[in-house]
Amino acid sequence: MNYTLHQLKIFLKIFENQSITKASEELHLTQPAVSIQLRNFQDQFSIPLTEVVGRKLYVTDFGKEIALAAEKILKEVDEINYKTLAYKGExxxxxxxxxxxxxxxxxxxxxxxxxxxxxxxxxxxxxxxxxxxxxxxxxxxxxxxxxxxxxxxxxxxxxxxxQNKLYLIAGKRGLNNAGLTKKKLFEQSPLIYREVGSATRVAMEQFIIKNKFDVRKKIELTSNEAVKQAVIAGLGFSIMPIIGLKNELMNNDAQIIPVKGLPIITxxxxxxxxxxxxxxxxxxxxxxxxxxxxxxxxxxxxxxxxx
The missing domain is CATH 3.40.190.10 (Periplasmic binding protein-like II)
Structure with missing residues (x-):
């Protein structure tokens, strides 16, 4: 057999993700490149490593054994590399x-x-x-x-x-509503939330509860970057950390709306x-x-x- 360490890494990543697409994303390779390496790796075994049922890829029981062996081999290679560097005092x-x-x-x-x-x-x-x-x-x-x-x-x-500072942020298209009172701003404008489990969402909800706002329009997104883009596009407002808004604030794509009680500082x-x-x-x-x-x-x- 002439399989390479590169093929072992690719197959292990496919096993971990149960997906060529996800494996290619994590490895920063194209899907065709990963598929070719999987096929070349499979050609060295007479027993199938994977199977496709419907449109979903599954790793066979034999494939699982090979993946576990690949993991051990790659760990040993890492140890060799580490020991070499350690011997050199690094x-x-x-x-x-x-x-x-x-x-x-x-x-x-x-x-x-x-x-x-x-x-x-x-x-x-x-x-x-x-x-x-x-x-x-x-x-x-x-x-x-x-x-x-x-x-x-x-x-x-x-x-x-x-410090981590959280402000009320609006994009250019949302600034027309910025003249509303604080209460009307929160109760009449769409408010963009992070997903449940996010510390930013918890801080935002605590601020709303403390001020007894009745938020009627909600949008929920699953990353800070998604919230930022939604705010810039004018979908609504959000309380979010300033740390990720340097370029947007400097370019006036986003602006801080002054609100008593903000920023929240952690x-x-x-x-x-x-x-x-x-x-x-x-x-x-x-x-x-x-x-x-x-x-x-x-x-x-x-x-x-x-x-």
Whole structure:
């Protein structure tokens, strides 16, 4: 057999996603490229690895065995690479993060220099809502999580980062309604929500309840980016973090509507389970973060102070 490590990676990703389309997205390859590699891999076995029922792809029982073997092989290859780098005195290993969706505007800057200084470190970041982030942390699937609202039921350690400010935001097309009173603005204009499980949604709902607004028109979207685009397009208003609106505010595609009681201010935090035994790589990242976070914030996020 002459299968390659590349083919093993592709087949394992197909197994994990049960989909060529999703596998191609995660691997940043075209669907035809993934399909060709799957076919070439299959040609080396006399027993089917996958089958298509209706329009859905399924991995056969034999395919599952091959996928598990592929996972072990790839882990061994990683170990060889790590040991080679470690022998040369370089920091090696994996860092796994789960971060809330608006954290994607912050976390890359906190990691950039660390990753460039440590070529032997592999990075995995899952971007999702707060509920899923906390679940990943609780189940020990990740080393660190990034949240703006601390979980109450977990025993955690944390590094406090920068402020997270939430304002009422409108696009150009929604500004005609901005002259309404605060009560009428919330009760007569469409309000765009994040999905259930989002910390932004919780903060927004708490503000509405506190002010006893009767919101009649609601739109729900499942990512901060989707909410931003909907606001810019004039679908409605939303209370959202300013962190993801730098270009839109500078270009006047979006504007802050002054409202008493806003902004809502929380803090970004890097958190981890107190009981977790951190790897040398994870400890090195924390040491870097504690020493460099102020400079990273100064270099990249000073623009927020203007609002």
């Amino acid at each position: 920091l090696v290993g994996k860092l796994k993060f789960s971060i809330v969706s608006t954290g994607k505007y912050v976390m890359p800057y906190m990691l950039s220099n660390f990753m460039s200084q440590n070529k032997g470190v592999d990075l995995i970041i899952d971007v999702t809502n707060k509920a899923q982030v906390i679940e990943s942390l609780e189940l020990n699937k990740v080393d660190f999580a990034m949240v703006s609202v601390l979980p109450k039921k977990l025993n955690i350690e944390r590094v406090e980062l920068m 803090k970004w935090n890097i958190i981890w389970l107190k009981s977790k035994k951190l790897s040398p790589t994870a400890k090195a990242f924390l040491e870097y973060l504690r020493s460099e976070e102020e400079q990273v914030i100064k270099d990249n996020f000073n623009w927020i102070d203007a609002y």
